Amino acid sequence: MSVWFLFNAALLLWAVWNVTAGLSTHTTYVHIILGFAGFLFFIFNWTRNAVFSTIRNVESRAVKVKLARMSKRIVPYHRWTGTTALILIMLHGMSVISFYSFDLSNMKILTGMLAALNLLILVLSGWYRLLFDSSLKIRRLHIGLGISMFCLTVLHFIF
Template sequence: MSIWFLLNGMLLIWAIWNVAFGISSHASYIHILLGFAGFLLFIFNWTRNAVFSTIRNAENRQNRIRLARMSKRIRPYHRWVGTSALIIILLHGWAVIELYGFNLTNMKILTGFLASINLFVLVLSGWYRLLIDPRIRVRKLHIRLGITMFILVAIHFIF
């Protein structure tokens, strides 16, 4: 099993904890639910990285075949799930701005803003790779943007 499965699981548990705490302490919590929905879509897509990492490191051929088949079934939906995550996260950002205003000195808003820009470029690079340029350089950029997104989401949860 890949370390990414463990990290994704820990981030998911942390997100559930933040959502439960946020819902109990806010009068209006639609922005929290939108953010959580967008996060779930992102983490679903990002878990494909964990699957690929496990495929590369697995010694058992049958496990590699099983994981590759599962990933192949999910692949047609990958870009649409990412695009949906972007739309939901933009709605989350709009709801936050309506409630709290656009104040980049607030670390929660700043990290969310940076994460949303990163998610936009991440989704854009995925579509660019499909439609225009499938070279390895674009794939590596896409993976690095995914790692950056993971880190930015974790930092966003801290604040």
């Protein structure tokens, strides 16, 4: 099993903890639900990285084949779940700004804006790979953006 499964599971548990804490303290929670829904779509897509990492590192051919078949079934939806995550996160950001105003000195808003910008480029690079250029360079860019999205999400949860 890849270490990414553990990281993803830990981040998911942390997100659930933050959402339940946020729902108990806020009177308006539309922005929390939108952010959590967008996060779920992102973490679903990012878990594919853990599956591919496991495929590369596991010795059992039967496990490799099983994981590859599972991943193959998800591939047609990958770009659409990423796009849905982007839409939900943009709605989350708009609702946060409408509730709390736009203040880049607030670290929560700053990390959220950076994560949203990263997610926009991540989704665009995924569509670019599908439609125009599926080179190794674009693939590495896409994976690097996914890793930075994971890190920015962690930072967003911290603040």
